[in-house]
Amino acid sequence: MDLETVKERAGPRQFAPKDDMPEEYRKAATRMLQFHANSEVMGGYLEKPFIRQAPSIDRKLAFSAKVQDEIGHAQLLYRAAESLGVKTRDEMLDELARGEGKFLNCFHYPMESWHEVPMIAFFVDGAAMHRQVTLKNTSWTPYAHAMDKVCFEEGFHVKHGESILSELMNGSKATQEKTQAAFETWWPRIIQFFGPTNDKSVHNDFAQQVGLKTKSNDELRDTFLDTYVPKAEKYGLVVPEYPRIEYDEANDTYHVNEDDLDWDEFWTIAKNASAGSHEQINSRAQAQEAVEWVRESMHSWEGASGAGTPQAAD
Amino acid sequence: MIWEVFRQDKPGAYHKHCGNVHAPDRELALQFAAVQHGRRMKTHSLWVVPRDEIGEIDTDETSFGGTTDKTYRWATSYTDIEPAAPEVAESEAEQADVERSLEADS
Numbered sequence: 001m002d003l004e005t006v007k008e009r010a011g012p013r014q015f016a017p018k019d020d021m022p023e024e025y026r027k028a029a030t031r032m033l034q035f036h037a038n039s040e041v042m043g044g045y046l047e048k049p050f051i052r053q054a055p056s057i058d059r060k061l062a063f064s065a066k067v068q069d070e071i072g073h074a075q076l077l078y079r080a081a082e083s084l085g086v087k088t089r090d091e092m093l094d095e096l097a098r099g100e101g102k103f104l105n106c107f108h109y110p111m112e113s114w115h116e117v118p119m120i121a122f123f124v125d126g127a128a129m130h131r132q133v134t135l136k137n138t139s140w141t142p143y144a145h146a147m148d149k150v151c152f153e154e155g156f157h158v159k160h161g162e163s164i165l166s167e168l169m170n171g172s173k174a175t176q177e178k179t180q181a182a183f184e185t186w187w188p189r190i191i192q193f194f195g196p197t198n199d200k201s202v203h204n205d206f207a208q209q210v211g212l213k214t215k216s217n218d219e220l221r222d223t224f225l226d227t228y229v230p231k232a233e234k235y236g237l238v239v240p241e242y243p244r245i246e247y248d249e250a251n252d253t254y255h256v257n258e259d260d261l262d263w264d265e266f267w268t269i270a271k272n273a274s275a276g277s278h279e280q281i282n283s284r285a286q287a288q289e290a291v292e293w294v295r296e297s298m299h300s301w302e303g304a305s306g307a308g309t310p311q312a313a314d
Numbered sequence: 315m316i317w318e319v320f321r322q323d324k325p326g327a328y329h330k331h332c333g334n335v336h337a338p339d340r341e342l343a344l345q346f347a348a349v350q351h352g353r354r355m356k357t358h359s360l361w362v363v364p365r366d367e368i369g370e371i372d373t374d375e376t377s378f379g380g381t382t383d384k385t386y387r388w389a390t391s392y393t394d395i396e397p398a399a400p401e402v403a404e405s406e407a408e409q410a411d412v413e414r415s416l417e418a419d420s
Contacts, residue, residue, distance in 0.1 A: 012326060016325070061387075062386040062387060129399070132401075141326045152408050152409065155389035155401075155406045158399075159395045159397065159402065159406070163395050228398070228399075
Protein backbone atom coordinates (compact mmCIF):
# COMPACT_ATOMS: atom_id res chain seq x y z
CA MET A 1 0.00 0.00 0.00
CA ASP A 2 1.42 3.42 -0.84
CA LEU A 3 1.34 6.36 1.51
CA GLU A 4 -1.42 8.18 -0.39
CA THR A 5 -3.73 5.17 -0.06
CA VAL A 6 -2.90 4.95 3.66
CA LYS A 7 -3.89 8.59 4.12
CA GLU A 8 -7.11 8.10 2.17
CA ARG A 9 -8.11 4.98 4.08
CA ALA A 10 -6.90 6.21 7.50
CA GLY A 11 -9.57 5.63 10.15
CA PRO A 12 -10.22 3.67 13.34
CA ARG A 13 -8.79 0.12 13.23
CA GLN A 14 -8.27 0.33 9.48
CA PHE A 15 -4.95 -1.49 9.17
CA ALA A 16 -3.93 -4.94 10.35
CA PRO A 17 -0.77 -7.10 10.16
CA LYS A 18 -1.99 -8.73 6.94
CA ASP A 19 -1.91 -5.32 5.17
CA ASP A 20 1.24 -4.37 3.35
CA MET A 21 1.99 -1.06 5.06
CA PRO A 22 4.62 1.41 3.82
CA GLU A 23 7.81 1.81 5.80
CA GLU A 24 6.93 5.36 6.94
CA TYR A 25 3.75 4.10 8.57
CA ARG A 26 5.40 1.10 10.20
CA LYS A 27 8.22 3.23 11.58
CA ALA A 28 5.89 5.92 12.93
CA ALA A 29 3.63 3.35 14.57
CA THR A 30 6.63 1.52 16.04
CA ARG A 31 7.99 4.75 17.50
CA MET A 32 4.64 5.52 19.14
CA LEU A 33 4.10 2.02 20.48
CA GLN A 34 7.64 1.59 21.71
CA PHE A 35 7.45 4.93 23.56
CA HIS A 36 4.13 3.89 25.07
CA ALA A 37 5.38 0.44 26.09
CA ASN A 38 8.62 1.85 27.56
CA SER A 39 6.55 4.35 29.54
CA GLU A 40 4.47 1.57 31.06
CA VAL A 41 7.66 -0.18 32.21
CA MET A 42 9.26 2.97 33.62
CA GLY A 43 6.02 4.08 35.31
CA GLY A 44 5.70 0.66 36.91
CA TYR A 45 9.26 0.84 38.22
CA LEU A 46 8.73 4.37 39.56
CA GLU A 47 5.70 3.25 41.55
CA LYS A 48 7.03 -0.13 42.64
CA PRO A 49 8.79 1.15 45.84
CA PHE A 50 5.40 2.36 47.07
CA ILE A 51 4.13 -1.19 47.39
CA ARG A 52 6.52 -1.32 50.33
CA GLN A 53 5.82 2.22 51.53
CA ALA A 54 2.02 2.05 51.29
CA PRO A 55 0.44 3.09 54.59
CA SER A 56 -2.16 0.31 54.84
CA ILE A 57 -2.74 -3.25 53.69
CA ASP A 58 -5.50 -2.12 51.29
CA ARG A 59 -3.21 0.39 49.63
CA LYS A 60 -0.44 -2.18 49.48
CA LEU A 61 -2.66 -4.74 47.73
CA ALA A 62 -4.06 -2.17 45.31
CA PHE A 63 -0.62 -0.76 44.55
CA SER A 64 0.84 -4.17 43.91
CA ALA A 65 -2.07 -4.98 41.57
CA LYS A 66 -1.55 -1.70 39.76
CA VAL A 67 2.20 -2.18 39.22
CA GLN A 68 1.45 -5.68 37.93
CA ASP A 69 -1.09 -4.17 35.51
CA GLU A 70 1.40 -1.60 34.20
CA ILE A 71 4.03 -4.23 33.42
CA GLY A 72 1.29 -6.26 31.73
CA HIS A 73 0.35 -3.23 29.61
CA ALA A 74 3.97 -2.96 28.52
CA GLN A 75 3.89 -6.60 27.36
CA LEU A 76 0.70 -6.00 25.34
CA LEU A 77 2.19 -2.91 23.72
CA TYR A 78 5.52 -4.54 22.84
CA ARG A 79 3.50 -7.30 21.14
CA ALA A 80 1.49 -4.71 19.19
CA ALA A 81 4.74 -2.96 18.24
CA GLU A 82 6.36 -6.20 17.16
CA SER A 83 3.48 -6.85 14.78
CA LEU A 84 4.77 -3.97 12.60
CA GLY A 85 7.89 -5.94 11.76
CA VAL A 86 10.33 -3.09 12.43
CA LYS A 87 11.83 -4.15 15.78
CA THR A 88 11.59 -7.25 17.92
CA ARG A 89 10.48 -7.18 21.53
CA ASP A 90 14.03 -8.05 22.63
CA GLU A 91 15.48 -5.18 20.61
CA MET A 92 13.09 -2.72 22.22
CA LEU A 93 13.78 -4.02 25.73
CA ASP A 94 17.54 -3.86 25.08
CA GLU A 95 17.24 -0.27 23.86
CA LEU A 96 15.37 0.64 27.04
CA ALA A 97 17.98 -1.04 29.23
CA ARG A 98 20.82 0.73 27.38
CA GLY A 99 19.14 4.09 28.01
CA GLU A 100 18.31 4.63 24.33
CA GLY A 101 14.58 3.87 24.49
CA LYS A 102 12.47 6.99 25.01
CA PHE A 103 9.72 7.25 27.61
CA LEU A 104 7.26 9.68 29.14
CA ASN A 105 8.70 12.89 30.67
CA CYS A 106 6.92 12.36 34.03
CA PHE A 107 8.83 9.16 34.68
CA HIS A 108 12.23 10.88 34.52
CA TYR A 109 11.75 12.45 37.96
CA PRO A 110 12.34 10.76 41.31
CA MET A 111 9.29 10.14 43.48
CA GLU A 112 10.15 10.01 47.14
CA SER A 113 7.17 10.57 49.39
CA TRP A 114 3.68 9.17 49.66
CA HIS A 115 2.33 12.70 49.14
CA GLU A 116 3.68 12.58 45.60
CA VAL A 117 1.95 9.31 44.80
CA PRO A 118 -1.42 10.74 43.67
CA MET A 119 0.43 13.12 41.33
CA ILE A 120 1.29 10.03 39.29
CA ALA A 121 -1.52 7.70 40.33
CA PHE A 122 -4.30 10.23 39.80
CA PHE A 123 -3.12 13.06 37.55
CA VAL A 124 -0.62 11.27 35.29
CA ASP A 125 -2.78 8.15 35.09
CA GLY A 126 -5.81 10.34 34.44
CA ALA A 127 -3.89 12.09 31.66
CA ALA A 128 -2.75 8.73 30.29
CA MET A 129 -6.27 7.41 30.24
CA HIS A 130 -7.52 10.58 28.62
CA ARG A 131 -5.07 9.96 25.79
CA GLN A 132 -5.43 6.18 25.67
CA VAL A 133 -9.18 6.25 25.21
CA THR A 134 -8.64 8.18 21.95
CA LEU A 135 -6.17 5.50 20.84
CA LYS A 136 -8.97 2.93 20.83
CA ASN A 137 -9.61 4.59 17.47
CA THR A 138 -6.05 4.40 16.17
CA SER A 139 -5.65 3.00 12.67
CA TRP A 140 -3.28 0.17 13.73
CA THR A 141 -5.68 -2.55 14.89
CA PRO A 142 -3.29 -4.38 17.27
CA TYR A 143 -2.70 -1.04 19.05
CA ALA A 144 -6.46 -0.45 19.37
CA HIS A 145 -6.96 -3.97 20.74
CA ALA A 146 -4.26 -3.38 23.35
CA MET A 147 -6.05 -0.15 24.32
CA ASP A 148 -9.31 -2.05 24.87
CA LYS A 149 -7.69 -4.09 27.63
CA VAL A 150 -5.58 -1.25 29.02
CA CYS A 151 -8.56 1.09 29.35
CA PHE A 152 -10.60 -1.69 30.95
CA GLU A 153 -8.02 -1.93 33.74
CA GLU A 154 -7.07 1.71 33.98
CA GLY A 155 -10.34 2.91 35.54
CA PHE A 156 -9.31 1.24 38.77
CA HIS A 157 -5.92 2.98 38.71
CA VAL A 158 -7.41 6.45 38.33
CA LYS A 159 -10.07 5.92 40.99
CA HIS A 160 -7.53 4.43 43.38
CA GLY A 161 -5.22 7.39 42.77
CA GLU A 162 -8.05 9.81 43.41
CA SER A 163 -8.95 7.92 46.58
CA ILE A 164 -5.38 8.48 47.85
CA LEU A 165 -5.58 12.18 46.97
CA SER A 166 -8.93 12.48 48.75
CA GLU A 167 -7.51 10.81 51.86
CA LEU A 168 -4.45 13.08 51.92
CA MET A 169 -6.46 16.26 51.37
CA ASN A 170 -8.79 15.28 54.21
CA GLY A 171 -5.82 14.62 56.48
CA SER A 172 -4.02 16.90 58.94
CA LYS A 173 -3.03 20.42 57.94
CA ALA A 174 0.59 19.29 57.64
CA THR A 175 -0.44 16.44 55.30
CA GLN A 176 -2.47 18.85 53.16
CA GLU A 177 0.46 21.25 52.92
CA LYS A 178 2.86 18.50 51.87
CA THR A 179 0.38 17.33 49.24
CA GLN A 180 0.00 20.89 47.95
CA ALA A 181 3.81 21.19 47.75
CA ALA A 182 4.00 17.94 45.78
CA PHE A 183 1.27 19.21 43.48
CA GLU A 184 3.19 22.41 42.78
CA THR A 185 6.30 20.42 41.91
CA TRP A 186 4.49 17.99 39.63
CA TRP A 187 1.87 20.21 38.00
CA PRO A 188 4.05 21.60 35.15
CA ARG A 189 5.34 18.10 34.39
CA ILE A 190 1.78 16.78 34.29
CA ILE A 191 0.84 19.45 31.75
CA GLN A 192 3.88 18.51 29.68
CA PHE A 193 2.62 14.92 29.66
CA PHE A 194 0.81 15.75 26.42
CA GLY A 195 4.08 16.59 24.74
CA PRO A 196 5.16 19.68 22.85
CA THR A 197 2.58 22.05 21.43
CA ASN A 198 1.37 21.20 17.95
CA ASP A 199 3.61 23.76 16.24
CA LYS A 200 6.73 22.27 17.89
CA SER A 201 5.75 18.63 17.60
CA VAL A 202 7.88 16.77 15.07
CA HIS A 203 5.61 13.78 14.55
CA ASN A 204 2.10 15.03 15.25
CA ASP A 205 0.96 15.88 11.71
CA PHE A 206 2.04 12.64 10.10
CA ALA A 207 0.60 10.54 12.93
CA GLN A 208 -2.76 12.26 12.49
CA GLN A 209 -2.72 11.99 8.70
CA VAL A 210 -2.31 8.23 8.81
CA GLY A 211 -4.81 7.82 11.66
CA LEU A 212 -2.34 6.63 14.29
CA LYS A 213 -3.43 9.58 16.45
CA THR A 214 -6.95 10.94 16.40
CA LYS A 215 -6.43 14.00 18.60
CA SER A 216 -3.57 16.49 18.65
CA ASN A 217 -1.40 17.19 21.69
CA ASP A 218 -3.10 20.57 22.15
CA GLU A 219 -6.66 19.22 22.02
CA LEU A 220 -5.85 16.51 24.55
CA ARG A 221 -4.10 18.94 26.89
CA ASP A 222 -7.02 21.39 26.84
CA THR A 223 -9.71 18.78 27.47
CA PHE A 224 -7.59 17.21 30.21
CA LEU A 225 -7.39 20.59 31.94
CA ASP A 226 -11.16 21.03 31.60
CA THR A 227 -11.72 17.93 33.71
CA TYR A 228 -8.76 17.87 36.06
CA VAL A 229 -8.40 21.55 37.07
CA PRO A 230 -11.86 21.49 38.70
CA LYS A 231 -10.98 18.12 40.27
CA ALA A 232 -7.79 19.50 41.84
CA GLU A 233 -9.73 22.49 43.17
CA LYS A 234 -12.46 20.25 44.55
CA TYR A 235 -9.91 18.62 46.87
CA GLY A 236 -8.58 21.99 47.98
CA LEU A 237 -5.43 21.99 45.85
CA VAL A 238 -4.43 25.43 44.62
CA VAL A 239 -3.31 25.48 40.98
CA PRO A 240 0.03 27.34 40.88
CA GLU A 241 0.10 30.78 39.32
CA TYR A 242 2.65 29.55 36.75
CA PRO A 243 2.27 28.12 34.21
CA ARG A 244 -0.68 30.44 33.60
CA ILE A 245 -3.89 28.55 32.92
CA GLU A 246 -6.39 30.67 31.05
CA TYR A 247 -10.09 29.99 30.76
CA ASP A 248 -11.42 30.55 27.27
CA GLU A 249 -15.04 31.52 27.83
CA ALA A 250 -16.08 31.42 24.18
CA ASN A 251 -15.03 27.77 23.80
CA ASP A 252 -15.58 26.77 27.45
CA THR A 253 -12.10 25.31 27.69
CA TYR A 254 -8.83 25.89 29.53
CA HIS A 255 -5.54 26.72 27.81
CA VAL A 256 -2.08 26.74 29.24
CA ASN A 257 0.32 29.54 28.44
CA GLU A 258 3.04 27.37 26.90
CA ASP A 259 5.76 29.98 27.27
CA ASP A 260 5.55 29.52 31.04
CA LEU A 261 6.71 25.90 30.79
CA ASP A 262 10.36 24.85 30.82
CA TRP A 263 10.80 23.41 27.34
CA ASP A 264 14.60 23.17 27.64
CA GLU A 265 14.10 20.74 30.50
CA PHE A 266 11.46 18.89 28.48
CA TRP A 267 13.74 18.42 25.45
CA THR A 268 16.68 17.40 27.64
CA ILE A 269 14.46 14.75 29.17
CA ALA A 270 13.20 13.72 25.73
CA LYS A 271 16.82 12.82 24.91
CA ASN A 272 17.17 10.79 28.15
CA ALA A 273 19.85 13.32 29.11
CA SER A 274 18.62 14.72 32.44
CA ALA A 275 20.01 13.66 35.83
CA GLY A 276 16.62 12.10 36.56
CA SER A 277 16.71 10.11 33.32
CA HIS A 278 20.01 8.51 34.30
CA GLU A 279 18.73 7.86 37.81
CA GLN A 280 15.55 6.12 36.64
CA ILE A 281 17.29 4.06 33.97
CA ASN A 282 20.03 3.01 36.42
CA SER A 283 17.64 2.20 39.23
CA ARG A 284 15.74 -0.09 36.87
CA ALA A 285 19.03 -1.75 35.88
CA GLN A 286 19.80 -2.32 39.57
CA ALA A 287 16.34 -3.77 40.18
CA GLN A 288 16.78 -6.03 37.16
CA GLU A 289 20.10 -7.24 38.51
CA ALA A 290 18.71 -7.79 42.00
CA VAL A 291 16.09 -10.21 40.69
CA GLU A 292 18.33 -11.92 38.14
CA TRP A 293 18.20 -15.04 40.34
CA VAL A 294 14.44 -15.26 39.76
CA ARG A 295 14.88 -15.25 36.00
CA GLU A 296 17.69 -17.79 36.26
CA SER A 297 15.62 -20.14 38.36
CA MET A 298 12.71 -19.80 35.92
CA HIS A 299 14.97 -20.53 32.95
CA SER A 300 16.42 -23.60 34.61
CA TRP A 301 12.93 -24.77 35.58
CA GLU A 302 11.66 -24.27 32.04
CA GLY A 303 14.71 -26.01 30.67
CA ALA A 304 14.30 -29.02 32.97
CA SER A 305 12.62 -31.99 31.32
CA GLY A 306 9.01 -32.71 32.21
CA ALA A 307 8.20 -29.33 33.74
CA GLY A 308 4.96 -29.82 35.63
CA THR A 309 1.55 -28.33 35.13
CA PRO A 310 1.71 -24.54 35.15
CA GLN A 311 -0.14 -22.95 38.01
CA ALA A 312 -2.24 -19.88 37.23
CA ALA A 313 -1.39 -16.97 39.50
CA ASP A 314 -4.19 -16.62 42.01
CA MET B 315 -7.61 -32.80 9.39
CA ILE B 316 -9.66 -30.38 11.48
CA TRP B 317 -9.21 -26.62 11.25
CA GLU B 318 -10.71 -24.26 13.84
CA VAL B 319 -12.32 -21.18 12.30
CA PHE B 320 -12.30 -17.64 13.69
CA ARG B 321 -14.57 -14.98 12.18
CA GLN B 322 -14.13 -11.21 12.25
CA ASP B 323 -17.37 -9.41 11.38
CA LYS B 324 -15.87 -6.01 10.56
CA PRO B 325 -12.42 -4.45 10.09
CA GLY B 326 -10.67 -3.81 13.40
CA ALA B 327 -12.91 -6.21 15.37
CA TYR B 328 -11.66 -9.34 17.14
CA HIS B 329 -11.54 -12.70 15.39
CA LYS B 330 -13.87 -14.93 17.43
CA HIS B 331 -14.05 -18.68 17.34
CA CYS B 332 -17.11 -19.76 15.36
CA GLY B 333 -16.63 -23.44 14.57
CA ASN B 334 -14.44 -25.79 12.53
CA VAL B 335 -14.08 -27.48 9.18
CA HIS B 336 -12.55 -30.70 7.81
CA ALA B 337 -9.98 -30.04 5.10
CA PRO B 338 -6.77 -31.64 3.83
CA ASP B 339 -4.82 -28.36 3.60
CA ARG B 340 -4.90 -24.64 4.43
CA GLU B 341 -6.15 -23.53 1.05
CA LEU B 342 -9.19 -25.81 1.13
CA ALA B 343 -9.75 -25.03 4.82
CA LEU B 344 -10.06 -21.36 3.88
CA GLN B 345 -12.49 -22.15 1.08
CA PHE B 346 -14.63 -24.41 3.25
CA ALA B 347 -14.58 -21.86 6.07
CA ALA B 348 -15.74 -19.15 3.67
CA VAL B 349 -18.63 -21.32 2.55
CA GLN B 350 -19.63 -22.77 5.91
CA HIS B 351 -18.96 -19.87 8.26
CA GLY B 352 -18.74 -16.75 6.13
CA ARG B 353 -21.77 -17.06 3.94
CA ARG B 354 -24.66 -16.49 6.30
CA MET B 355 -23.02 -14.32 8.93
CA LYS B 356 -21.65 -10.84 8.41
CA THR B 357 -18.00 -11.49 7.70
CA HIS B 358 -14.99 -9.37 6.95
CA SER B 359 -12.21 -11.89 7.51
CA LEU B 360 -11.68 -15.51 8.59
CA TRP B 361 -8.72 -17.26 10.19
CA VAL B 362 -8.19 -21.00 10.04
CA VAL B 363 -5.87 -22.76 12.48
CA PRO B 364 -4.98 -26.47 12.57
CA ARG B 365 -6.60 -27.90 15.70
CA ASP B 366 -3.33 -29.59 16.73
CA GLU B 367 -1.67 -26.20 16.90
CA ILE B 368 -4.08 -24.99 19.59
CA GLY B 369 -3.03 -25.43 23.22
CA GLU B 370 -5.62 -25.68 25.92
CA ILE B 371 -5.73 -25.58 29.69
CA ASP B 372 -8.99 -25.90 31.57
CA THR B 373 -10.44 -26.06 35.08
CA ASP B 374 -9.72 -29.79 35.38
CA GLU B 375 -6.02 -29.07 35.14
CA THR B 376 -5.58 -25.85 37.01
CA SER B 377 -7.25 -23.35 39.24
CA PHE B 378 -7.60 -20.04 37.43
CA GLY B 379 -8.02 -18.12 40.65
CA GLY B 380 -10.77 -15.66 41.19
CA THR B 381 -11.57 -17.21 44.54
CA THR B 382 -9.47 -14.72 46.52
CA ASP B 383 -11.19 -11.48 47.47
CA LYS B 384 -9.65 -8.95 45.12
CA THR B 385 -12.19 -6.19 45.41
CA TYR B 386 -9.30 -3.75 45.84
CA ARG B 387 -8.48 -4.08 42.16
CA TRP B 388 -11.91 -3.08 40.84
CA ALA B 389 -12.84 0.53 40.10
CA THR B 390 -16.32 -0.35 41.39
CA SER B 391 -14.93 -0.83 44.91
CA TYR B 392 -14.02 2.83 45.33
CA THR B 393 -17.62 3.83 45.96
CA ASP B 394 -16.80 7.17 47.60
CA ILE B 395 -15.05 8.39 44.44
CA GLU B 396 -17.05 9.61 41.48
CA PRO B 397 -15.32 8.81 38.15
CA ALA B 398 -13.13 11.80 37.30
CA ALA B 399 -13.77 11.69 33.56
CA PRO B 400 -16.03 9.94 31.01
CA GLU B 401 -13.25 7.49 30.15
CA VAL B 402 -12.96 6.49 33.82
CA ALA B 403 -16.73 5.95 34.02
CA GLU B 404 -16.59 3.83 30.86
CA SER B 405 -13.83 1.64 32.29
CA GLU B 406 -15.78 1.24 35.52
CA ALA B 407 -18.92 0.22 33.59
CA GLU B 408 -16.95 -2.44 31.68
CA GLN B 409 -15.63 -3.78 34.99
CA ALA B 410 -19.13 -3.81 36.49
CA ASP B 411 -20.29 -5.95 33.52
CA VAL B 412 -17.55 -8.49 34.18
CA GLU B 413 -18.31 -8.53 37.90
CA ARG B 414 -21.98 -9.25 37.16
CA SER B 415 -21.06 -12.12 34.84
CA LEU B 416 -18.77 -13.59 37.53
CA GLU B 417 -21.57 -13.38 40.07
CA ALA B 418 -24.10 -14.92 37.67
CA ASP B 419 -21.81 -17.93 37.17
CA SER B 420 -21.01 -18.55 40.82
